[in-house]
Amino acid sequence: MESSASVLCKSSVSVQCIRKANMKKSLLFPDFTVTRDPDKCIQCEVCVRQCAFDAHSFDKEANKIETDNSKCVSCLRCATMCPTGAITVSEHQQNIKKNKNWTEKQLKELYKQSETGGILLTGMGTDKDYKIIWDHILLDAAQVTNPSIDPLREPMELRTYLGAKPDRIEFRVQSSEFRGQNKKLRTTNYELQTKLPPQLKLETPILFSAMSYGAISLNTMRALARAADECGIFYNTGEGGLPKELYKYGKNTIVQVASGRFGVDSDYLDVAAAVEIKVGQGAKPGIGGHLPGEKVTEEISQTRMIPTGTDALSPAPHHDIYSIEDLSQLIYSIKEATGYKKPLSVKVAAVHNIAAIASGIVRAGADIVAIDGLRGGTGAAPTRIRDNVGIPIELAISAVDSRLREEGIRNRASIIAAGGFRNSADVVKAIALGADAVYIGTAALVAMGCHLCQKCYTGKCNWGIATQDPYLVKRLNPEIAARRLVNLIKAWSHEIKEIMGGMGINAVESLRGNRLRLRGFDLHENELKILDIKPAGESM
Amino acid sequence: MIINSQNLTHKKLNEKIRSAVKSGINRIELKNVNGQRYIASGLKADVNIKIYGTAGNDLGSFMSGPEINVFGNAQDCVANTMDAGKIVVHGSVGDILGYGMRGGKVFIKDDAGYRAGIHIKSYKEMVPVIVIGGSVHDFFAEYMAGGIIILLGLDRNKKIAGNFIGTGMHGGTIYIRGKVETYQLGKEVSTVKFEETDNELIKKYLAEFCSSFNLDYRKIATQKFTKLKALHHRPYGTIYAY
Known part of the structure; x- marks a missing residue:
């Protein structure tokens, strides 16, 4: 008896067809x-409309909704929006032979590259299983010998100023006497004589990280x-x-000037509170920005001044910056253009080599150094x-802070840590390691959906965040999203106050660089050395 | 108004220019300029500035509106991210001329260095124009996304351009008087057919260029031009796996 396969092989045409198909x-x-869940699904097609990846479709002939698993990205939009909760998304169970070296992920990437010949692209921060140092740093609290502070009833100061601080400050002291009701009274006025460099005033040491119009939607920016x-x-x-x-x-608003110079004109520089020169970002050190043509719509084309549908290329280097001296030139070019009124990051x-790089940046004239870590x-x-590529932000913060202190130039610039x-515990640890404030990007996006x-x-x-498709963009209500962001910042600020209060610290200024209040747990000796913190169990 | 720039730092010099502009002066002459950087950086005004000497790096960066004439040479990064206005240099300029330029005109009588016209861009009526009378080095018009660059090569003893012309180009037009060899072109550009509208365009800017420097328009206009355009809308669109 012949099998169906061998029957097919007899015809050369069919074999070709099979080869082609293969x-x-x-x-x-x-x-x-x-x-x-067929009991719950009411065939309302919400899932069909919600999925921009076309994972769901309505089959008219069969009169039912079909799902193509291969198209699902697990953004959970359909599962969230389904009015009856009929949809569950789970990891695909394929019994691929277990192998610690050749994991399912590795295999899939190889298949994909052998089928496309392309560089693998991705979004968001790395999901690789690197040790998270934050989770190996423990905070201190006050017990007996020094009092803790109740932040609900006592003033706690989170206000933060970012920018260069003068090496020294001079006051003019003026005393005057006047007659009170029964006795002579004396008042003293202090007048600051030193002209302070421009500062950014933050009510809490958190900023929203750089996310470009093009990468994110206008509603997200709003x-x-x-x-x-x-x-x-x-x-x-x-x-x-x-x-x-x-x-x-x-x-x-902090506006960015990057190598592609997109949207940079004098109004843009004028309107901002600060200007940031983007040299690199943690997700892709040494790699330029590359906004895929799919996202370059008419509106993006207008702000970036490039043809619609082309890839927006931000080359890895600024071609006017090949050295610290060149960086200084761009810093001062922008400072001249903005009349020395805005801090420059x-x-x-x-x-x-981040410590030496940061030192160079400060010496080049930057008021703020923003450092974006591996994640x-x-x-x-x-x-x-x-x-x-890159190193974890935890190690970078302490390396930079230590270096700038050693060189006596820590006051010349603020440090914003990112990545x-x-x-809020990560934020407190970052500040105690030496950062002035932190940038949050992913956490803010998650807050929005x-x-x-x-x-x-x-x-x-599908959440209307990282898209320019008008149909998807309108899914994000900027007012609701703004409310969620405000809630997040408020909650974290409260938590930071709680943690500080527990440590007996009532101002974020006293937390900054206070590495004595940190302990490393399950960290290698070298890591402790770079972090400049003691191991848990070792006393002051 | 005349400002003697001798011994002035760039900061002082720019302060003087700004306060002059603020008081309504619309003609300024800077004498003895000796490499001061950032002249007219970010200046947003309708003012005519004449520079005698050598203008330093970042001349007219982020500038929007002024007309600057340099009677001498200028250094690197002339017209960096310039928005509007005009810069005329009666000499040569250094590297990275017109980086990320968004509008306005730049006329260079003689040569420009490496990466001239890098990343210039345009949108609708905002079309920057660069005309270079002499020759340029490598990576001319790199990453060009829009606008017009005209290269004349008036000194025929010099090679008109280096290699890698238009590398990464994805918009805009380059006109080169005479010919360039194929090996000089970046892999993202190619020579395209010259049309009647191109002639009109070149004529217009060439006439303006010649009158700026008292050059004989008829002599320059006789030679044919090569027109270069980007081969692809998305030069790197296919290198990624989605």
């Missing part, structure tokens, strides 16, 4: 399985701007320019770069 047949299998305004903090435009309608939030990725997010980055801050599916680069964000 070439097209993908070896990839789905990442996720979408389960629909939400960030409103929330920054309401919280007395700042958001950062990223390198994609600033839509005119957001100029009214200028006093809460330089953002770099945390790389091996920093992105709208699009090559996977290999995101997952393998994967997940909660992001589910970390890492597909930002496709432009199909």
Whole structure:
């Protein structure tokens, strides 16, 4: 008896067909399985409309909703919006032979590359299983010998000023006597004589990290701007320019100047509270920005001044910066253009030589050094770069802070740390290690609805955040999103106060660089040395 | 108004320019300029500035509106991210001319260095124009996303351009008087057919260029131009796996 396969082989035409089909047949299998509870599903097609990846479709002939698992990215939009809760998304169970070296992820990436010949792209910060140092740092609390403070009833100071601080300050002291009711009284007036460099005033030591118009939608920017305004903090435009309608939030805006110079004109520099030169970012150190053409719509084309549908290229180097001296030139070019009225920040990725780099940046004239660590997010980055380049922000903060102190120039610039801050405890630890404030990006996006599916680069964000598709953009209500962001900042600020109160500290100034109040747990000796903290159990 | 720039720091010099502009002066002459950087940086005004000497790096960066004439040479980064206005240099300029330029005109009588016209961009009526009378080095018009660059090569004893012309280009137009070899072009650009509208465009800017420097328009206009455009809308669109 002949098998069907050998029958086919007798016809050369069929064999060709099979070969052709085999070439097209993908070896990839789905990442996720979408389960629909037939008892709960009411065939309302909400899921069909919600999925920009077309995982759900309505089959007219069969009169039912079909799901293509291979298209699901697990953004959970359908599961969240389903009115009857009929949809569950779970990891796809394929019994691929267990192998610690050749994992399912590795295999899938190999299949994908052998089928496309392309560089793997991804979004958000690295999901690789690196040790998270934050989780190995423990905070101190006051017991018996020094009192803790109750933040609910006593004043706690989170206000933070970012910018260069003078080496010394001079006052003019004026005393005057006047007659009180029964006796002579004396008053003394202190007048600051030193002209202070420009400062950014933050009500809490948190800023929204740079996310560009193009990578994120206008509604997302609106939400960030409103929330920054309401919280007395700042958001950062990223390198994609600033839509005119957001100029009214200028006093809460940090604008970026990157190598692509997108949207940089004199109005843009004028309206901002501070200007940031973007040299690098934690998700892709050494790699330029690359906004995929799918996201370059008419509006993006207008702000970036490039043709619609082209990739917005921000080359890795600024071609006018090949040295610290050149960086200084751009810093002063911007300072001249803005009349020395705004603090100037330089953002770099945390790389091996970060301490020396930061020192150079400060000496070049920057008022703020922003450092983005290994876990920093992105709208699009090559996977290999995101997952393998840079150093954790924890080590970078202390390396930079120590170096600037050693050189006696720590006061000349503030440090903003960035790259994967997940909660208020991370923020407190970062400040105690030496940062002045932190940038949060991913946490802010999650607050607005992001589910970390890492597909930002496709432009199909079902949550209306990282997309320019008008149908998807309107899903994010900027007012609701702003409210959620304000809640997040408020909650974290309260928590920071609680933690500080417990330590017996009533001002964030006293927490800054206070490494004595940190202890390392389960950290290598070298890590403790770089962090400059003692191991848990060792006393003051 | 005349400002003697001798021994003035860039900060002082710019302060003087700004306060002059603020008081309504619309003609300023800077004498003895000796490499001061950032002249007219970020200046947003309708003012005519004449510079005698050598203008330093970042001349007219982020500038919006002024017309600057340099009677001498200028250094690197002339017209960095310039928005509007005009810069005319009666000499040569250094590297990275017109980085990220968004609008306005830049006329260079003689040569420009490496990466001239890098990343210049345009949107609708905002079309920056760069005309260079002499020659340029490598990476001319790199990452060009819009606008017009005209290269004349008036000194025929010099090679008109280096290699990697238009590398990463994805918009805008380059006109080169005479010919360049294929090996000189970046892999993202190619020579395209010259059309009647191109002639009109070149004529317009060439006439303005010649009158700026008292050059004989008829002599320059006789030679044919090569027109270069980006081959692809998305030069790197296919290198990624989605």
